[in-house]
Amino acid sequence: MPLPLYLLAMAVFAMGTSEFMLAGLLPHIASDVDVTVGTAGMLTSGFAIGMIVGAPLVAALARNWPRRSSLLGFILAFAAAHAVGAITTSFPVLFATRVVAALANAGFLAVALTAAATLVPSDKKGRALAVLLSGTTVATIAGVPGGSVLGTLLGWRATFWAVAALCLPAALGILNGIPAGRVTEEAAGGPTLRAELAQLTKARLVLVMLLGALVNAATFASFTFLAPVVTDTAGLDDLWISVVLVLFGAGSFVGVTVAGRLSDQRPGLVIAVGGPLLFIGWPALAVLADKPVALCTLVFVQGALSFALGSTLITRVLYEAAKAPTMAGSYATAALNIGAAVGPLVAATTLNTEAGDLGPLWASGLLVAAALLIAFPLRTMVAADRSTEPLRAGES
Structure with a gap:
């Protein structure tokens, strides 16, 4: 894999740390800004909403911008949003900074996903995506637990400053490692924006x-x-939150790495095996969450299955959107973040039910069940191997 791809992954690491770190900080944020944990969870949804709106919008605006300067501008805006978030005492302002950061993240990821597909041969798109997403999985292994520990020891604001600082070496890497050329699809005879948007009717x-x-x-x-779940249901100390997050991140790294080698040629295998196992795993975790050993084991397994199945489906998005070469990354980003917005909203509604802290785990099982019910009768469509010719290396 080419070096620029790893530089993009480094930036995704900083952004992934921010996107996931709230999982270990919500109780502290809620207490500090005087809102409930459920309300604080809306910060995750706000971030995801910004990604959903921002991905296609910013990708459309930036489709003919110089790639390096676009990526650099997005990551610097992301850093600035975190600096503001670190000093505010207002929940609405904090929410607004998450949306702004999400817009910058969306623009970055939409351009980066498209760039990643053009840096490798046409049959290696899944592996390129796995390298790019490894920035996210490493964030869940190291960045998020590290942020949780930092938040426990120094306060949640310290983690926001840390994320802002992480963006700076990534920005230098992009400046020195990404070519400065423009994206010139239409000049090269590529599809118009209208034609690329029309792919959404497929x-x-x-x-x-x-x-x-x-x-x-x-x-x-x-x-x-x-x-x-870690502190109340399993009865573990606050520092165990970081351990559990590390296990989830380690599982996600394993999952996305394995899927990266299968999702180009054998997506059906990943979906057929991973889907049912993921569905079984969430209720099992809800039932066994009060047993620390079972909790830790299942968190690892669910991390692996979630990212294996999720990354395979997102790779399919890139293949199916091959005729929208400058917008495909935004479609993948939007799909990821529609889920990231809906998931916490659904989960938050379960916290005040009899299920309590375990409600989100049951909700996850239902969401996977819905996916399987939709996918099963249409499984030949979902798992069609390379049914659409992907971008070739060098196309943009």
Whole structure:
């Protein structure tokens, strides 16, 4: 894999740390800004909403911008939003900074996903996506637990400053490692923006986007509210939140790495095996969450299955949107973050039910069940191997 791809992954690491770190900080944020934990969970949804809106909008605006300067501008705006978030005492302002950060993240990821597909041969798109998403999984292994520990020891604001600081070396890497050329699809005879947007009328593209959103909703529904499960249900100390997050991140790294080698040629295998196991795993975690050993084991397994299945479906989005070369990354980003927005909202409604802290885990099971019910009768459409010719290396 080319070096620029790893530089993009480094930036995704900083952004992934921010997106996931709230899972370990929600109780502290809620207490500090005087809102409930459920309300604080809306920060995750606000971030995801900004990603959903921002991905296609910013990708459309930036489709002919110089790629390096676009990526650099997005990551610097992301850092600035975190600096403001670190000093505010107002929940509405904090929410607004999450939306702004999400818009910058959306623009970055939409451009980066498209760039990643053009840096590798046409049959390696899944592996390129796995490298890019490894920034997110490493964030869940190191960045998020580190942020949780930092938040426990120094306060949640310190983690926001840390994320802002993480963006600076990533920005330098982009400045020195990403070519400065423009994206010139239309000049090269590529499709117009209208033609790229028209790809959203394709049933197969919409289907894989929907399934990717449902799986990611299940992931975020539980991940966002893991902290109270660890401390209240399992009865563990606050520092165990970081351990559990490390286990989830380690599982996600394993899942996305394995899926990266299968999602190009054998997506059906990943979906057929991973889907039912993921569905079984969430209720099992809800039932066994009061047993620390079972909790830790299942969190690892669910992290692996969630990211294996999710990354495979998102790879399918890139394949199905191959005729929208400058917008495909935004479609994948939107699918991911529709799930990230819906998941915590659904999970938050379960916290005041009899299920309590375990409600999000049951909600995750239902979301995966919905995905399986949709996918099963249409499984030949979902798992069609390379049914759409992907971008070739060098195309943009």
